[in-house]
Amino acid sequence: xxxxxHEKILKTMNTKYLKNLFAILLTVFCxxxxxxxxxxxxxxxxxxxxxxxxxxxxxxxxxxxxxAIHKQANSGLFMYHTKEQTDSVYHEAFKSIKKPMxxxxxxxxxxxxxxxxxxxxxxxxxxxxxxxxxxRQKAFFPFPMTYIDGQIIFDGKSxxxxxxxxxxxxxxxxxxQLMQSFYKYxxxxxxxxxRKLSASVDKSFGINYLLEYGLSDEYxxxxxxxxxxxxxxxxxxxxxxxxxxxxxxxRYSAPVSSLTDFKTQPPYSFRMLDPSxxxxxxxxxxxxxxLEDPGFEPYAQFLxxxxxxxxxxxxxxxIMDVRNNPGGSDPTFEQPVMYLTDNTFKENESAHxxxxxEFLPYEKYFWGVSTTQRMDSVSLKVGKKYLKDRFPVxxxxxxxxxxxxxxxxxxxxxxxxxxxxxxxxxxxASAASHFASLVKAYVKNVTIIGVETAGGYxxxxxxxxxxxxxxxxxxxxxxxxxxxxxxxxxxxxxxVGRGIIPDYEVWQxxxxxxxxxxxxxxxxxxxxxx
Numbered sequence: 001x002x003x004x005x006h007e008k009i010l011k012t013m014n015t016k017y018l019k020n021l022f023a024i025l026l027t028v029f030c031x032x033x034x035x036x037x038x039x040x041x042x043x044x045x046x047x048x049x050x051x052x053x054x055x056x057x058x059x060x061x062x063x064x065x066x067x068a069i070h071k072q073a074n075s076g077l078f079m080y081h082t083k084e085q086t087d088s089v090y091h092e093a094f095k096s097i098k099k100p101m102x103x104x105x106x107x108x109x110x111x112x113x114x115x116x117x118x119x120x121x122x123x124x125x126x127x128x129x130x131x132x133x134x135x136r137q138k139a140f141f142p143f144p145m146t147y148i149d150g151q152i153i154f155d156g157k158s159x160x161x162x163x164x165x166x167x168x169x170x171x172x173x174x175x176x177q178l179m180q181s182f183y184k185y186x187x188x189x190x191x192x193x194x195r196k197l198s199a200s201v202d203k204s205f206g207i208n209y210l211l212e213y214g215l216s217d218e219y220x221x222x223x224x225x226x227x228x229x230x231x232x233x234x235x236x237x238x239x240x241x242x243x244x245x246x247x248x249x250x251r252y253s254a255p256v257s258s259l260t261d262f263k264t265q266p267p268y269s270f271r272m273l274d275p276s277x278x279x280x281x282x283x284x285x286x287x288x289x290x291l292e293d294p295g296f297e298p299y300a301q302f303l304x305x306x307x308x309x310x311x312x313x314x315x316x317x318x319i320m321d322v323r324n325n326p327g328g329s330d331p332t333f334e335q336p337v338m339y340l341t342d343n344t345f346k347e348n349e350s351a352h353x354x355x356x357x358e359f360l361p362y363e364k365y366f367w368g369v370s371t372t373q374r375m376d377s378v379s380l381k382v383g384k385k386y387l388k389d390r391f392p393v394x395x396x397x398x399x400x401x402x403x404x405x406x407x408x409x410x411x412x413x414x415x416x417x418x419x420x421x422x423x424x425x426x427x428x429a430s431a432a433s434h435f436a437s438l439v440k441a442y443v444k445n446v447t448i449i450g451v452e453t454a455g456g457y458x459x460x461x462x463x464x465x466x467x468x469x470x471x472x473x474x475x476x477x478x479x480x481x482x483x484x485x486x487x488x489x490x491x492x493x494x495x496v497g498r499g500i501i502p503d504y505e506v507w508q509x510x511x512x513x514x515x516x517x518x519x520x521x522x523x524x525x526x527x528x529x530x
Contacts, residue, residue, distance in 0.1 A: 040487075055100050120189045153510065161234060171216060182200040366467075420446040
């Protein structure tokens with residue numbers, strides 16, 4: 001009979017148990033340690049980035065520098081407001097700083113100042129670390145919304161709120177207050193507000209909401225369903241940015257709104273809607289950088305083939321659609337105009353800087369020409385040479401453009417002889433607005449339909465951006481340095497300080513939104529039928 005050593009077995013079992021227990025405890029310890037480190041990093045990020053405080057001195061120093069930079073480098077600073085008016089607005093900003101503030105609150109003060117100037121090319125952004133921190137948070141409003149007739153309209157699908165519902169408040173803030181609070185984020189040329197109206201809804205409930213109102217775990221939404229007067233309430237949990245972007249892609253209006261999205265549509269395309277109507281979409285003028293770009297020749301050939309086809313088939317109506325076109329490069333936007341007019345024209349009547357390109361104002365704080373990438377010393381040297389070639393003579397505080405870079409454009413054959421219908425909207429900006437300005441100025445048989453553009457008819461600041469970083473807040477301010485007086489003859493229906501004003505002002509309607517129809521295109525087609 002085999003004798004069993006129970007004491008030995010018990011010792012072995014206890015040893016194994018202790019080893020397993022130790023392994024479990026070690027695992028738990030490591031898990032807690034990792035969590036603690038992660039929590040510590042999150043708290044550190046919050047304190048150093050999101051909750052960063054600025055002293056009164058630091059903010060005043062940054063504001064003084066902001067004003068000094070704009071006065072010495074920004075040729076459009078006093079385009080729509082006098083020096084006295086601008087100084088007064090800055091004086092009020094200085095007075096508002098009486099105690100330390102979070103960097104996000106100081107950022108809002110800066111937004112008011114850069115928006116006041118009146119340039120669609122102004123852009124102000126906090127430090128990238130703050131933007132990255134916010135983009136990592138599960139704090140985003142989950143669904144897209146759109147501006148219709150002065151209201152916030154829900155544009156989501158698969159949600160507790162029906163598409164087309166009017167949002168009346170979010171987290172206790174009324175729809176009117178919400179929209180007005182976002183106006184400062186969207187500068188326009190001059191006094192135009194159309195872009196502010198729609199962008200205060202269409203573009204504001206992502207990261208700009210977090211900057212304006214802070215982080216939220218949930219959103220209490222009051223709304224009125226379509227064809228109802230009753231106010232209902234629901235709570236939407238906050239989501240990560242990726243989920244919000246997925247919902248935006250799948251928005252209710254996508255069958256219509258995606259057709260004019262320059263990010264997803266080809267930069268240019270053409271098709272015949274029927275034998276009497278052609279549709280030329282020009283979604284973006286930035287697909288090439290100039291005549292030497294390999295992409296320029298295919299674009300020029302495309303335009304020639306379109307107008308040759310129109311002429312050969314004697315097509316009486318052409319719709320040109322530049323809605324949501326954000327702009328681009330010269331001479332891309334001038335090319336279509338040459339097929340539409342018998343007149344010669346130029347990009348501008350005059351263009352100038354207010355500094356000598358060899359001596360960049362406040363170079364110590366210069367960041368680059370993009371907020372996303374800092375310019376190195378080699379690139380800066382090349383950039384100065386580039387600018388000096390284009391603005392060679394500095395005299396009496398002004399560097400005028402070298403006229404070899406402002407050529408005369410001549411009509412091209414075959415010239416379109418039918419009726420032109422130009423579709424524009426509040427997101428038609430920069431070079432696209434300039435294109436619309438040339439069309440309104442020099443094309444005889446044109447009808448303009450849609451909404452006043454974000455870019456100006458007579459003048460704008462453009463061509464080349466400058467970005468400066470303020471030393472204390474790390475906020476970056478971007479503006480275009482070249483004051484451009486456009487080749488735009490005076491017209492009675494074009495007030496100074498306004499975008500291109502359409503012959504027929506047409507906004508998207510709620511009824512067409514619900515039926516997923518394009519109000520502006522439908523209006524145009526009915527106009528052609530008359």
